[in-house]
Amino acid sequence: MEKLFIKKKEFVPEVNFDPSKGLLEISGQSYHEYTAEFFDPLFTWVEGYLKESGLTITLNYKMTYFNTASSKSFFRIIEMLQAYEESGKGKAVVNWYYKKDDEDMLETGEDFISDSGWKNIHLIAY
Numbered sequence: 001m002e003k004l005f006i007k008k009k010e011f012v013p014e015v016n017f018d019p020s021k022g023l024l025e026i027s028g029q030s031y032h033e034y035t036a037e038f039f040d041p042l043f044t045w046v047e048g049y050l051k052e053s054g055l056t057i058t059l060n061y062k063m064t065y066f067n068t069a070s071s072k073s074f075f076r077i078i079e080m081l082q083a084y085e086e087s088g089k090g091k092a093v094v095n096w097y098y099k100k101d102d103e104d105m106l107e108t109g110e111d112f113i114s115d116s117g118w119k120n121i122h123l124i125a126y
Contacts, residue, residue, distance in 0.1 A: 004045045012038065013063065017045055022055055024077075027062040030070035039073040046080050055090040057081060062097040062126075063105065075112060082118045094121040 001019040008014035011032035016025040024046070032038060049055075059081060061074065081092035096112070098105035109123045 001049055004042070013066075015042060017042075017049070019049055022057050024057065024059040025062070026060070026074070029064055030066040030074075035067075035069040035073060039070075039076075042073075043076065043080075046077055050080060050084045050089070053089045055084075057084070057090065057092040059092070059094045060097065061094065064099070064102075071108065075115070078112060078116055078118070078121065082116055082120070085120065092120060094118075095124055096121055097124050097126055100125045 003019065004015060004017040006012065006015040008028045011029065013026050013028040013030045017023075030038075049057075059077065063074075066074065078094055081094065084090055085092040094112075096109035098109060106123060106125075109121065113119075113121045113123075
């Protein structure tokens, strides 16, 4: 499977999905108006990657801001990883990075844990 890299732009987060390392990273800001066009290829990539069994996957979110549409897309990726792990096909973990003084990003991470019911989302202050 090919690596997926999208360079960070003004309204678009950096995406670095490296299948050889089992590492998916999304960082920056996400508040563009064409959310579906941006995230659909990410969903397709993750779905293709999760067809393999026995993987250990780490998803690092290091966002500083995102809009509601992006939030729904991020949550969908988390649900995909959760389903993969709960099916017994492999292991997955999400590291949710937030600035120490960013209460909104901390609360969003807590909401994702609560809404998903998944314990493999780790909140990490930096």
